[in-house]
Amino acid sequence: MAMLSIRNVTKRFGGLVANDNISFDVEQGALFAVIGPNGAGKTTLFNMISGFFAPTSGSVHFDGADITGRPQYQVSEGGLVRTYQLVQLFKDLTVAQNVMAGFHRVTRGGVASALFRPGWMRAQEKHIADKTGELLDFVGLGGRGDMLADKLPYGQQRLLEVARALAAEPKLLLLDEPAAGLNVQETAALADVIERVNQRGVTVLLVEHDMGLVMRVAQRIAVIDFGRKIAEGAPAEIKTHPDVLAAYLGGTEAA
Amino acid sequence: MTSRATTFTRRVATTAAPVALVLVVLLLALNSNGYVVTIVGFAAIYGIFCTGLNFFMGYTGQASFGQNAFAALGGYGTAILTATYYWDPVAAFFVSMIFAGIVAAIIGYPTLKLRGHYLAMATFALGLITYEISIEWIDLTQGYMGYSGIPPLGVFGFELATEKQQLVALALLLLLGVWISTRLRDSRFGRALRSIAGSEPAAQALGVNVARYKLAAFVIAAMYASAAGSLFAHFVGFISPEVFGAAMVIQSFTMLFLGGIGTTWGPVIGALIVSMLPEVLRGMHLKELQDVAYCIILVSILIFAPKGIFALIGEGVAAITRRRATETAPSAAAAQAAG
Missing domain, CATH: 3.40.50.300 (P-loop containing nucleotide triphosphate hydrolases)
Structure with a gap:
């Protein structure tokens, strides 16, 4: 189908x-x-x-x-995850944080788990951090994780947007x-x-x-x-x- | 990418140093006269209020000019329940807080569909309406006369009789408030809020239910505001409509922008500075020029450090750690700088 x-x-x-x-x-x-x-x-x-x-x-x-x-x-x-014709990055966040935000769809947790950080939450955070590194390598932005997204050249901002969309496992x-x-x-x-x-x-x-x-x-x-x-x-x-x-x-x- | 030493330096700058600052100010205040205790107490209360406002305006990037409404709910809730009905302060504190949260949810649900200036106007109206109600509904609020006879803060029957005891409680609650704010910021929940601030369309495309998260941030901000209102009522023992007037909005905005909107400790640092600045200037015998000097300092900080003082400190620390990294691994850093 x-x-x-x-x-x-x-x-x-x-x-x-x-x-x-x-x-x-x-x-x-x-x-x-x-x-x-x-x-x-x-x-x-x-x-x-x-x-x-x-x-x-x-x-x-x-x-x-x-x-x-x-x-x-x-x-x-x-x-079904989309990107935009005009790049829509989270400019005040770092490159890595942009990708981490992309995991929203495939992760869970709200206020209580954020406060008390149970074991599964810590494991999830670690998983996200690892996968973020992988995705940045995948699109060729490895080593740029700590940069502000805004500071990337335009072509790389596009790649970052793709990496962030991939984080959502579309x-x-x-x-x-x-x-x-x-x-x-x-x-x-x-x-x-x-x-x-x-x-x-x-x-x-x-x-x-x-x-x-x-x-x-x-x-x-x-x-x-x-x-x-x-x-x-x-x-x-x-x-x-x-x-x-x-x-x-x-x-x-x-x- | 991030070495252990860098992480350590960063942790000192972003957690240990601000906590130490709060404790030092607390100790200085405890060894000073009653006037200083009052000023620092107000700073702590405003710190709690601004930390809450930061959820909505900083992390989520929305505008609210009506947060004073929720401080009024907390203040009057505590005043009425403890002074008239002799409730335990802790029970009154939490009941007011939950009530403020529910009101925020009911009002926020339709209002938060508005954006930008429209949201600002709607929330501003909310503050004005609350102000009018606190003046006109005399049976409940005692109107212009204000509500007096509010007992000091107490825990399980043990009353914190002196101002200094209360100040310790305020400082602990402030630290708790910032701890919650820090924890929520660095989480899935916090990332969802910050993605809304960054780009609503992108947040939506990643599956973030924008309306629900905005509402959550609004409710959290309202609960912090209510807590601040309750604490003010206990600390001073008296409230009136003016306490929660429009001046509170302006004051808290100044604190938020000065300290650093969207940062974890910025609101507290801003609250501390804005509360103390008039006293410092008075000490420098600039009393006549107090307002002028005050404005000059504010404007220059907003021009030269638009992200606020806390972000400025963060950038300084980042520069130092980068230099240290250059010294230890010149080739790697050079490659990064060139890239």
């Missing part, structure tokens, strides 16, 4: 149809990308999947459950334009991390503008233009699809 299933999703803002009857499936373990020109409705789609707002009609199923219109923290609790990781604002080297480092994340068994849904990145990492691609899905397939098919070429290169609109 598909990990994520989008069924006939439509979103209207007043008279504007931002997403028009979009459907696709992301299989478990896949690395799926959604691409499209500026203003095509990618971010709208992304926001509906992550629970930021509800679709006007249609449904979103994740991991066997209908999550249409559920609040975002519940969607995340279920294992079943599906949603990446919203992760290459935005990155230079070529930084994008290459990011592509490498995304591929290795997927190899760890995490299903990835990538919404991206950078064609180089998408063609390199994605196994399957859906193309959106003017709010509608115009194509879906493997990267090689998408590259030669006439509607996609028309949408990206201008050309005459296919009727």
